[in-house]
Amino acid sequence: MSEKIAVLTLWAEDVLAAIHFYRDVLGLKLLPHHGDRPHFDVDGTYLVILKGQLPPAKNAEPPSFPLFAISVDDLNAMIARLEHHQISLFHGI
Secondary structure, eight states, rough: OOOOOOOOEEEEEEEEHHHHHHHHHHOEEEEEOOOOEEEEEEETTTEEEEESSSOOEEEEETOOSOOOOOSOOOOOOOHHHHHHHTOOOOOOO
């Protein structure tokens, strides 16, 4: 049996804005969900968005390390797509 991450949960204060970002900007597939817990398919892993705000980790090193990263086939095209939607990456690529 090969192990892999099955579910990754992120918190968002504005769940509708998060849905827009992951579905319309990044192009992830929004799956049918129950209530206010949208699920996205990320190559067989479920990305679940919950309402709320995750408290920052104490004494994290480095403090700005990303929560997760998504691999894309064409990085330049994705950068252009993000720029088209006026989205900047806080710490660059």
